[in-house]
Every structure is written in C-alpha cells, then in structure tokens.
Amino acid sequence: DSGVTQTPKHLITATGQRVTLRCSPRSGDLSVYWYQQSLDQGLQFLIQYYNGEERAKGNILERFSAQQFPDLHSELNLSSLELGDSALYFCASSEGKTSGRDEQFFGPGTRLTVL
Amino acid sequence: AQKITQTQPGMFVQEKEAVTLDCTYDTSDQSYGLFWYKQPSSGEMIFLIYQGSYDEQNATEGRYSLNFQKARKSANLVISASQLGDSAMYFCAMREGLDFNKFYFGSGTKLNVKP
Numbered sequence: 539d540s541g542v543t544q545t546p547k548h549l550i551t552a553t554g555q556r557v558t559l560r561c562s563p564r565s566g567d568l569s570v571y572w573y574q575q576s577l578d579q580g581l582q583f584l585i586q587y588y589n590g591e592e593r594a595k596g597n598i599l600e601r602f603s604a605q606q607f608p609d610l611h612s613e614l615n616l617s618s619l620e621l622g623d624s625a626l627y628f629c630a631s632s633e634g635k636t637s638g639r640d641e642q643f644f645g646p647g648t649r650l651t652v653l
Numbered sequence: 654a655q656k657i658t659q660t661q662p663g664m665f666v667q668e669k670e671a672v673t674l675d676c677t678y679d680t681s682d683q684s685y686g687l688f689w690y691k692q693p694s695s696g697e698m699i700f701l702i703y704q705g706s707y708d709e710q711n712a713t714e715g716r717y718s719l720n721f722q723k724a725r726k727s728a729n730l731v732i733s734a735s736q737l738g739d740s741a742m743y744f745c746a747m748r749e750g751l752d753f754n755k756f757y758f759g760s761g762t763k764l765n766v767k768p
Binding site for chain 2: 626
C-alpha cells in the first residue's frame, strides 16, 4: 500500500458527461501528480500541483482541469467526455523536491470507461 | 524524438536468472533523474529504483540495479535472481527541466518469468 488513495476505483459514464476523480496524497507529501494511462498512449503526465499551486503542466486537454485543496487532496475534473478518454487515471504524490531523488508514490488508479 | 525509449515490448526470463531491461533517454539537460517502476497485472505502479544524473555510482535496491551509462544515455534495469512475482510491466521514466517539472515515461517492457 503506497499510502495514496484514489476514489472511485471504477467509473462508467456516457459521452458528453463530466466526472470528478479524487486523490489523497501520502501523509507529509506536498505534491500531487495526475497521469493518464491508455492502451495506445502509454503513461502520459497530465499535471502537477505543489502545496495548492500548479507547478507543471503536461499533455492535459482543455476539457480537463485539476486543483489541489488546502488539505492537499486533489481532484481531476474531466468534462465533455469522449470515447477516447477511457483510460486508467493515476494520481501520485511526492515530497515535491525540485532536484535529486523525489520518487512518486502512485495510487491504485481510477478506471474510467466512457460509453 | 521520444524522450524515453524502451525497445523491448516483451521479454522472457527463466526463474532465478538475471535479466536486463533496456532504456534509453533523450535530454539536453545536465541535471535529470531516472526512475524505474513496476506495474503488476493488478495495476498499481510501484517505484523500484532512482538514478540521478550526477550520481557516479550505479544505483542498487535489493535485487534491482541500474546500469547507468551517461555518455550513451542509457539506464538499463538489471533484475538479479528473477522470481515469478517479477512478472509485470516495467516502465522507465525521466524527470528533467527547471525544478524537475517535466516527466516522461517509456512505453514499457512486459517481463514474463518462467518457472
């Protein structure tokens, strides 16, 4: 158990809908990361937050947004869902160091299926 | 150009033997970090080992070692004395950029350990 929790574990929804994925980082970690893992694209970095502020942005679509709250949990909002958004969404957390070893610990993921 | 390249989509190894999983990376930064993660069939991502670009010694963590060849830009993972539980997907990853704020994962190598 990595200490990172994600809810829900599975989510099935329809095209055009909006969903929210939730992540709670390990105790003491200030940074949260979101990743998308789909069969044809591998693991893609979406966005990173550090202590409530956006720190880095990857391949995140405009239809997607995220935030990190004062208690450090994070939410990833996906809107106007398309079939291609079906994927495993991982949250990871780390201390948030900007150099050296700062390994990320991953949650169990949320499996999103868009029908 | 791909930032992380894993050229072995799948590999087989006999139990108790050693195996090397290849990873090459592309960066023009002097400071960067390299990671390996394991993803069993259950789906979670497990951190295995880290190598910093300035580390002179190859990293080791138990049965895992990282064969770091900086001039060749390769960071191969060596698993000694393979066990059946090592059967999984293995991902090579890199952090680079200002404040280490860019993250890239390879496409993965599926390792099967045969009894």
